[in-house]
Structure formats: structure tokens, C-alpha cells
Amino acid sequence: MIKQQVLASLNSVLAKYLNNKGVHGDFNFTLEVPPKNIDADFAMNAAMLIAKKLKVNPKIIAEGLVEIILKEISDVIEKAEIAGNGFINLYVKDEVIYKTLKKILVEKNKYGSMPKKNKKKKVLLEFVSANPTGPLHVGHGRGAAIGDSLARILKYLGYDVTKEYYLNDAGNQMFILAESTKIRYKQMTNVKIDFPEDLYQGRYIVDIAKRLFSEGKDINEVDFKYETIKDILKTIKDDLKNFAVEFDSWIFESKLAFVEDKNGRTKVDEVCENLFVKNEAYIEGEALWLSSSKFGDTKDRVLRRSNGKYTYLASDVAYHKNKFERGFTKLINLWGADHHGYVARIKACVQMLGFNDEALSIILYQLVSLTRNGQSVIMSTRNGEFITLKEVVDEVGKDACRFFFLLRDPNSSLEFDLELAKKHSNENPVFYVQYVNARCNSIIRESKNREDIISDVETINFALLSTREERNLIKKLSAFCDTLAISEKTMSPHHFTTYLIELADVYHKFYEKCRVLTDDRKLTSARLKLIESVMIIIKNGLNLLGVSVPDKM
């Protein structure tokens, strides 16, 4: 918020300066937080950028800028200095800093948020979308955490977000799945039969068969595919719920793509014909091919096989068309990085359907590498040994698990050591952050014994918060808004874990140095307001990550 205000003021000054010089064009200058050895609040790089354009010495530009800054916006900037290399170091007026604090206290859980006015930003965020062939594993958990947090952040910023889970229930994997349950069922009826290796081995299949068997239905009357998917889906939904992830919309491939209308035509028929007519698809060797190489794919892809059956890609094209038809203007797909080979072709499809390439963003997250006592654990839903999301959540808790998943850039691989995650100790950074809230609460509880506390925000003298630690803390609180901005820009929530850890660090330093409850009534009141703000921001930040905030630990 401080940064935004300074930036706005500087923009107006800069526009005036450039206008006087007769220079046109955009200068995307930035305000940086300077390194520790420099005392200033912000550093601006505008002089270098302008100097480059005008081909003059940056120092001359900087001198001119400093002069006009001090003249025009002295209500915001206390001091401006030129650094040797052309940076302008800015010192923000105390009033601006304190105003932020007031804003946080007044706006509370809306601080930094935008009203839901961006109707044009109707976002469809599709994530997890794991095939219903087994419970979610740890890798899906990362996708769930990232997607859900991203949705929370975008909503906070005023986007109209729909979270969607797409179920591939139409492929021949489903046949194998149904067969797996059926054979398990048969084994229970004392029929001697081996369980083939290429079927799903997991225990959950046995459990489903058990349920069906206990219901006593005749084997020929049971719809194994339907029953198996039903149970697995329930498991998936339960696991997600325990992970604080809820979807707004569930889309079944079978229903979306393969249901016939009154003329006996499906959506896949429609979209393939459409592409053929548009000359984006052609027939060769009796198969229907998509000309995806025209739009950057490495080769063309089959939509309909020579045997007349559609590929997975075909129904996916229908699905993406459907997304746009439902009025979404921005599609975000969150995929595991092992699907990267699929990006080019689906992007090609979007363009062939007549939509802007930018309308679809595909975020890839690197898979979780799971280790146990240093030994890597192979994760496969087909294998006997795999670690489910539920197992990890049950062991380390929802909060630690989510925080852990959100700790890294999606594009960087995440090492998840089960033994380490199981440890319920302070090695986990989530405790470091939550501890801030616990400490704050403790002080608040203690302060309830006093009757001389000033609670009205307007009568508080914030100028008493004058130590370096206090000023740093307020500035860090204000950086909540910057974190929102960068998260939006990069479409990643991981900046918030980093931010909260940094905020916690600054808070603990403040805590050591500045005692809150003292004999000084006015100072105590001001500091109590400061920690109230800290609690608001910690809570807001953790909410965006889907992590809860205990008052006591």
C-alpha cells in the first residue's frame, strides 16, 4: 500500500518531467526495496531508463528528478538521494507509513483486496483432475494446494473464479478399472481365479468389491464401472475436503463429450467436424488428424482413429470449447509437469477454435519427489506401495501439509521427506508463522487486565512507533499488497509462504526489542494496535494459503 501510493505519486511527477523534456513513451520503472546496508525505504531506477533513451548521463537525469520530486510530492517523500550508479533512494514520510497501519486496522480482512468488479475477468481454474482410478496421491496434493490457493488469491483480487475438476471417465482405463473390481468380487465368491498383473492392484479395489459383495447382488447385475467410480470419487472428494479444497464444478468427460443429442450427434462429433470444415483437421489413413503443427506443435495429432473411436485429445478439445461457451474469458489449467508434452497441442486447439492464445494459461508444477529415510519412494497408482494424500494429511496435519506444498515455486521440484514431515516440530516453517499469532494473542489477553488502553484508532498516536523495528514491521505489513501483486503476475501462491516467513522474522525481532505492555499508556496503546495489524495480516496471508491460525499452540 505504501509502495502503491509512492508509485502513483512518482508516476505523476515523472509524466510532468518527461512532458517538459518532450519525451514520449512508457518507462516501466520499478521501486525496489534497497539492500540492507542502505537506509532508504525505496530505490527507483527511472533515471537509468530515461538516460538510456535520451543517451545522456543518468546522474543529470537523476538530479532533475530529485529536484522535481522534492518540490512536487514532499507530502509523500521526505528525502531523495542519488546513489552513485543512478538509483534514486527515497525516504517516505512517516505519515504515509502510519496511514497504512490505520488502513489495515479499518479494512481488516479486506485489506489489499479488490471489489468483485472485474466482470471481464471470469476465470475458470481447472486443477487436480486426476483420473478416478484410485485415491489422490501426494503429487495431486501439490496441485490441489497450489490451485486452491491461487483461486483464493485471485478471488481476493476481484476475479470471478470457478474451480473445476475434470473427470476422465470415458477411456479404456475405466474398462480395466471395472474389470479389476469384478475379479476381486469373483475372488470373494470362492471362485479360484488369479488377479492379473496389469489390473489395478490397490487395496481400495478390494474394499469396493467387499462393499458390493456384502450388498449381496448377483455378479451379473452389478455395474462395476459405475460402482467403482462412485466409490473412488467419494474418496477423492473426502480427501480434498479434509485438505480444505472444495470444487465449484465437476465435469464428467462421458457426459460432456459423448452424450448424443436428438440427432445422434455428440459434442466431440461436432467439434471435430467443425475443425475439419475449417481446414484445421484432415483425413489420412482413415484417421482424422489435427493440424496442430501449424500452431507450434512438433507434429500433427490424431483426433479420431481409423477404427472410428475418438482420442482423448478430441474430447479435450470439446471440453475447452465448452469452457469458452460457458462465458469464461480466462482459462487456467494447472498440470503436473509430466504433461508438458500436451501443452503445445491444446494451445493449438484454442487458437484453431478462434480464441486468443493468451486466453489459456497453463501452469505446470514439478512433481513431488517423495523420500522416506533418504530412500526415494516410487509413486504409482498401479503399484502396491504408494503414498496417498490422505496418509500425509493424517500424519502431518492439513495446515503443515498445505504450507509445505506451497513453499516452493511450482516450477521447482519439491522434496517431501515423509519422516521430516511427520515430525511435529519447529523444523516446520508453518509453526514459525503461526507462533507470531500465538504471541500476539498472548499479549492481547494480557492487555485485557488493563483499563487505560486507548482503543479508538483515531486517537492513537502512531508517531510513537518510531523505532527501526517498528518502522520495518509496518513496512513489511504493507508489503502484503506487493505480494498480492506479484502472485497475480506470476500466477503462483508461493510468494506468500516466503512473505509470511519474512513477516514473522520482522515481528519476532520487534518483539525482542520493543515491549508492548508498559507503563506508558499511549505507547502501549499504539503498540497494541500494531500487533493487532500483524494479526490481521498473518491471518489474511494464511487464509490465502488455506492454512488455519490457532490462537494458542
Place this chain on the structure above:
RNA sequence: GCGCCUAUAGCUUAAUUGGAUAGAGCAUUUGACUACGAAUCAAAAGGUUAGAGGUUCAAGUCCUCUUGGGCGCGCCA
């Protein structure tokens, strides 16, 4: 073989998207609890950002090459 991603301290990693002396946590060493929670703080040590070139006022970040790692290359989903 082709394509995408990636390489930062002993380990796990961040870096406001091209900015100043590359930040944290864990592990190691040292110090601080008779006032609000020591799940904390203060300090030390740890780096040629895989290597070599290039672009520019400025490169961990962009470009080229080399090397190591991950993943993907079906008329599977």
C-alpha cells in the same frame, strides 16, 4: 535421437521478473529466559549462482554452446 523443464551455501531453497554487498531455514560454533510464550532473539561460519562465451550502465535472471539431472516423445489417457 528430438522436444520441454532444470542446475544457487553441506542439505532444502528464496530473490519484488534485468537492479546496488544473492536472502532464509536445517545442520555446525558462540551468547541471551527473576516483565507480554526461548516454537524466540543476537552473532559467527558457510557462495566464482554447474562451466565457457555473449547482450548492457547493470545478469542468478536474457541469448549461444558444453556438461549433469528430471520429464515427455502411441491411431494410450
